[in-house]
């Protein structure tokens with residue numbers, strides 16, 4: 001096996017943030033290596049944005065520390081800012097400036113030399129497929145184009161690390177896929193990426209390693225493959241019932257103490273672990289006694305979703321709750 | 327680090343000038359309003375128009391420096407574009423200073439136009455050095471006052487409303503249309519607690535035939551107001567990013 005020693009570019013220790021009395025981040029620790037795509041996966045309110053704000057100097061930690069490219073975020077944040085790019089959760093470029101002018105302004109703020117500015121901006125517009133629209137004001141752009149330009153803006157000063165806060169949230173499937181491709185391509189340029197997301201699938205596709213964050217705590221850090229492997233030995237069977245009541249859930253749990261029940265939907269239940277044959281027999285028997293119909297039974301191949309369920313004990317529906325409870 | 331901040335201030339001023347200040351809303355608020363106000367006053371109560379010139383210039387300074395501050399500060403805070411400025415290697419104090427200087431420079435352009443206009447039309451001979459000595463610190467004082475009021479609140483409309491309070495209070499109390507010395511003693515004390523009084527005093531002296539050295543005190547008082555406003559404004563803005 002080839003061993004490549006990569007440098008640690010983000011080192012976080014005991015990072016903690018209180019908002020008043022609310023503990024948003026609770027002593028988190030992790031390292032990110034050079035060239036890695038590191039995912040921060042967690043439901044809304046887990047503390048993903050807070051982590052990015054702390055690491056990029058928009059907010060101060062209550063406790064703990066982090067160093068980025070060897071610079072301390074508490075004392076050398078300006079050095080950090082020069083070397084990292086940030087794609088905020090909400091695209092906040094200037095509505096009234098054109099795509100090109102937005103990039104040029106950001107380049108000016110970062111001190112990109114005058115001669116390099118225009119070329120760099122135009123190259124980025126080409127990379128992100130926006131060159132034809134370079135003179136259109138930002139406000140005229142579609143949501144996907146706005147996200148793309150916001151990513152371009154984060155790259156204008158050739159940062160070593162780019163932080164992306166939920167880059168594809170709110171995009172349609174096609175736009176999200178094309179943006180993911182663009183993000184994936186950044187890897188070839190040797191940029192280290194720190195991505196937050198509450199889309200399991202996105203984390204699975206893009207990331208080399210994933211930290212699962214729940215209520216301000218990191219509950220697990222591993223590769224998507226290893227996370228999935230952890231669930232591979234156990235079976236997962238999904239039942240859909242005509243109707244699902246809490247008594248039925250209780251009865252099933254009582255019969256199968258060794259298995260774990262997760263309610264997926266208004267009529268779906270997944271049963272993790274245990275012997276598949278026994279589970280099947282038991283559930284069928286119970287159903288017959290109660291006179292409830294089974295609509296479907298599936299054996300589920302473990303996905304990152306299952307790994308997430310197993311690790312966090314949360315139902316995956318918490319992940320599909322968008323901001324504002326939509 | 328200093329270089330980063332200077333560069334940041336420069337480009338923030340340039341961008342705010344282009345996108346907000348040199349546009350019809352700011353220009354009309356900054357110049358049309360003071361002119362209309364003074365003209366209306368003159369028409370109701372005709373006398374020597376020359377006596378109204380210091381008030382006109384002072385009002386132009388006040389209204390034009392603060393004309394777009396609610397937009398450059400509150401609107402940008404709301405949209406997150408101010409936050410974007412802070413992502414770059416520029417300190418928060420420099421960002422606020424950029425915003426304040428933007429207002430001051432716009433005010434300088436507007437008040438220069440008004441001053442040259444009045445001087446040419448009425449054939450006046452002001453002391454140019456005195457004018458500069460009083461106009462520059464006035465621009466800084468009013469712009470930082472505007473910034474302080476803006477960071478006190480969240481929304482653009484709240485900031486606009488709050489800005490009107492000192493604007494109109496000062497028009498009535500600081501000698502724009504009526505000398506402070508002719509007011510009841512209590513109001514006179516209040517007037518000396520407000521920066522516009524010093525601006526008008528200083529401008530009167532710049533236009534008078536035999537100006538005294540009192541103008542230095544006015545200029546220093548105005549610099550004092552600038553410092554008094556800019557520090558808490560910076561501190562309040564810092565608090566939004568703790």
Ligand SMILES: Nc1ncnc2c1ncn2[C@@H]1O[C@H](COP(=O)(O)OP(=O)(O)O)[C@@H](O)[C@H]1O
Nearest residue numbers: 019022024042043044045046047048049050051
């Ligand atoms: N400025 C703030 N003031 C008070 N509470 C905040 C602030 N920002 C975030 N929070 C709270 O901190 C927690 C974590 O928020 P956030 O980092 O935005 O989560 P995520 O990005 O994972 O959705 C949430 O409970 C949120 O309500």
Ligand SMILES: [Mg+2]
Nearest residue numbers: 048049050089
């Ligand atoms: Mg977030």
